Amino acid sequence: MENRKKVAFYTLGCKLNFSETSTIARNLQDEGFDRVDFEEVADMYVINTCSVTENADKQFKQVVRKAMKLNDKAFVAAVGCYAQLKPEELAAVDGVDLVLGATEKFKLTDYINDLSKNDFGEVHSCEIAEADFYVGSYSIGDRTRAFLKVQDGCDYKCTYCTIPLARGISRSDELENVLKNASEISKQNIKEIVLTGVNIGDYGKGEFGNKKHEHTFLELVQELDKVEGIERLRISSIEPNLLKNETIEFVSKSRTFVPHFxxxxxxxxxxxxxxxxxRYQREVYTERVNKxxxxxxxxxxxxxxxxxxxxxxxxxxxxxxxxxxxxxxxxxxxxxxxxxxxxxxxxxxxxxxxxxxxxxxxxxxxxxxxxxxxxxxSQLGTNRTVLFESENKEGYIHGFTENYVKVKTPWNPELVNTLHKINLTKIDEDGSVRMDFVTALV
Structure with missing residues (x-):
């Protein structure tokens, strides 16, 4: 066991990146690595990059410097969207040993040998048209919430966006696999799952450019609602033209989906x-909000x-x-x-x-x-259900209600990862809401 190498991860960007980092981490753990916090000394540092944030290169260089300060002999790998779009640029950063693009990031163990430093960053980056297969992912880190990837890539051609260049065509996980992953998450005592993807409303497109939808987003939502052991399901960002009235109506009556869009x-x-x-005009947006x-x-x-x-x-x-x-x-x-x-x-x-x-x-x-x-x-005086998170922030524990009101109460470790019925009482100076307990649910 003493020979096991230590690996640390740093994720830039979206919930989807976090879910994929978790999957890559589990793969490495299966290959004999022990995962440690990024603040610790590790044998390898993996940085999952983002192309959406401004100053992506600057952020990346700062993270690499941080890793090198912790261990200047550590192996540094860059993966993700920015690694796909600007691989040579990242490879040229001092300290970087390996850069993996969209199709290679889940095969990290194929590209590492003895973790000795390279003189120059080694690049393995595909033509994005080759990113036509799907790798399912989910994150488990924060015990109260998991990010479950259901879809990847995008067929839209928004004129400001590099995501199709970084992630390829729209493709989805099989419904059975999503349900299997959701069930696995539910067994980890995680109370909330957030559905993530690049364009999740487009859920259902198969692999290899198959444009036929095997299942719709509504069918996905309906089936996930039946998975036992999950207290809450939350839909992350969804395009207004793909958010159908049927989905909105289903969520309104759902057992687990929360009223948050x-x-x-x-x-x-x-x-x-x-x-x-x-792919819409503002009138469509108004219709969705009104519905x-x-x-x-x-x-x-x-x-x-x-x-x-x-x-x-x-x-x-x-x-x-x-x-x-x-x-x-x-x-x-x-x-x-x-x-x-x-x-x-x-x-x-x-x-x-x-x-x-x-x-x-x-x-x-x-x-x-x-x-x-x-x-x-508008929510003050109402009764809501809060899920408490795990961090002690200046003597307070925070949580979110089902409709995403951030609440706080004095720190009590027994509240972590528990659901409680509360009454929202007043807004604090920091913008969060104070609360009174009504009853414990779980």
Missing amino acids: HIPLQSGSNDILKLMKR IREVMPQACIGVDVIVGFPGETDEHFLETYHFLNDMDISYLHVFTYSERDNTEAAAMEGVVPGNVRAKRSKMMRGLSVKKRRAFYE
Whole structure:
């Protein structure tokens, strides 16, 4: 046992990356590695990269430096989206030994020998058209919640996005395998599963470019609702044109699916949506939000929005701002547009100056604070169910209600990973909500 090597992981980006990091980690553990925290000395450091975040290269270099500071003889491997898009760039970073693209990342053990350092980073990166097979993943780290991957890749051609270049065509896990993974998670005493993917509403497309849907997203949701041992299921981001009324209605009556939706808008201007090559107009978005409010008045609705896209005038921006201000949504994820190589948008006219992008981002973030506050205020005095998380933050334990209100109460380790019926009492200075216990559920 003394010969077992230690491996540490660092994940940049989305929930999907976290689920895949967990799967790669389990593969390495099966091959004789012991997983340790990234803060510890390890024989190998694996960095799962992201192409969506701004300054992706800068973030990556910082993480590599951190690893080298812990152990300058450690083997460093880069995997994931940025590794697929800019493999040579990552390989040139001092300290990096191996770069694996989209099809290679799950075969990490095939590319490592004795973990001795390389003079130059070794690259194994496919043409993205070869990424036509599916690898199922799920994360188990935080004991209260797991990320379950159900779909990968995207067939959409949004003009600002590199994800199709980094992850390939849309393809899905088999329904039986998703249910098997969900069942495995439920046996780990994990109370909540979050469904993840690149474009999960497109669930059902098979491997090798098969465009036929074997199952629909609605069928996936219906079958997952029957899996025993799961207290909560949460849908992560889903495109408005793929979120059907039937799915919304099913969630409203579901045993396990919670009343929380995250629906990307990106712009409230039809002109800009057209330039982005989004597959809907803002009227469709309004219909989705109205439908959710009709059947789930207490639901939490999150929105992605991009500011500073090429061609976005002050009028376009204000159109989006007022559209969201007037809509009954709960919070925003605000992205400041940044140019990406090999995207249509990078060559578009009407570039918005950086200072204008920053100003618009600040305005949108202010609107998000206002929306979240209004949503939390609307929930005061109501009874909800909270799932407590595992961290002690300055003497408090935090958790989320089924409709995604963040709550806090004085730290008590016995509350970790338990569900309780609570009453929401007041909003604290940090924006979270204080609560009174009503009854323990589990």
